[in-house]
Amino acid sequence: MRHNDVHVTAEAARELDSFKSQPINFKIGFWDPSVNGVRYLKALTYNLAAGLSAESRARLRRISNRNIGEPITVKYAGDAVCMDYVQAVLELEFITAGFNPDGRRILEIGAGYGRACHTMLSNHDVAAYYIVDLENSLTLSSGYLEKVLDADQFAKVHFLTIDEVDELPDSERFDLGVGVNAFAEMTVDTVRNYLAFIDKRCDHFYVKDPVGKYLDGSLDGHSEGREVVELALTTGMLQDVIDVHDSEAVAAHARNFVSAYQPGAAWRCSADGWAAPWSFYWQALYKNERPAA
Incomplete structure (x- = not known):
């Protein structure tokens, strides 16, 4: 309801030239990249982790102390991945x-x-x-x-x-x-x-x-x-x-x-x-x- 009132205004709904990269579409289609950088970084990291070969997953697990420095991580298959x-x-x-x-x-x-x-x-x-x-x-x-x-x-x-x-x-x-x-x-x-x-x-x-x-x-x-x-x-x-x-x-x-x-x-x-x-x-x-x- 709020999105409809704030972003999908009657005027915005008729403006089709660039709506896919504007707030009108950031709730309908995807998150606003200008304020969701960490969200996208985590999504990218997650997808990369999901695509690792078995050999590279083993390589990753051999690397101890990866958490030092407080990296931005996701959890995939039990591993913290940055x-x-x-x-x-x-x-x-x-x-x-x-x-x-x-x-x-x-x-x-x-x-x-x-x-x-x-x-x-x-x-x-x-x-x-x-x-x-x-x-x-x-x-x-x-x-x-x-x-x-x-x-x-x-x-x-x-x-x-x-x-x-x-x-x-x-x-x-x-x-x-x-x-x-x-x-x-x-x-x-x-x-x-x-x-x-x-x-x-x-x-x-x-x-x-x-x-x-x-x-x-x-x-x-x-x-x-x-x-x-x-x-x-x-x-x-x-x-x-x-x-x-x-x-x-x-x-x-x-x-x-x-x-x-x-x-x-x-x-x-x-x-x-x-x-x-x-x-x-x-x-x-x-x-x-x-x-x-």
């Missing part, structure tokens, strides 16, 4: 289809708070895991990982500033380089420097990032201001502005993604594909086929 870790197990599922992390040395560039590392070490007996990041981010990831990993696992993690990674001896090599949502906010020169390092020091490389930029203000209201928007358009290797919710546009730009993140001429992309759930994210796994020295 968006971060459901993505992490999907990333690990993709990586391990073409690479076995057991006994290997891994280098991650831009680890955030460390969810990929936490997921990897909870599921595989890696030899060592190196994280390269800015100093404040290293403070966050080192503090978090010390809380969530056991002592033996944490002892395998090494934290390097950007200057320190440049000082590694030439003999220091890695079996896998990882970049998850890391490169799109860097300058082009910085990304190229990291790719050159990976080309020289790694045998495999996994990357997950956007295939392009967007200017659709309805997605976020450009809440951080025009200056931040303009800066975002100048960073990363892939700066074309596209309709990020057009599957054909995303697929067309995915070819640019695979080419842009190939670390060097001797590398081959062994697998690539859409990185759920974000419509314009892609992922790829590369192998260095350069003959051993």
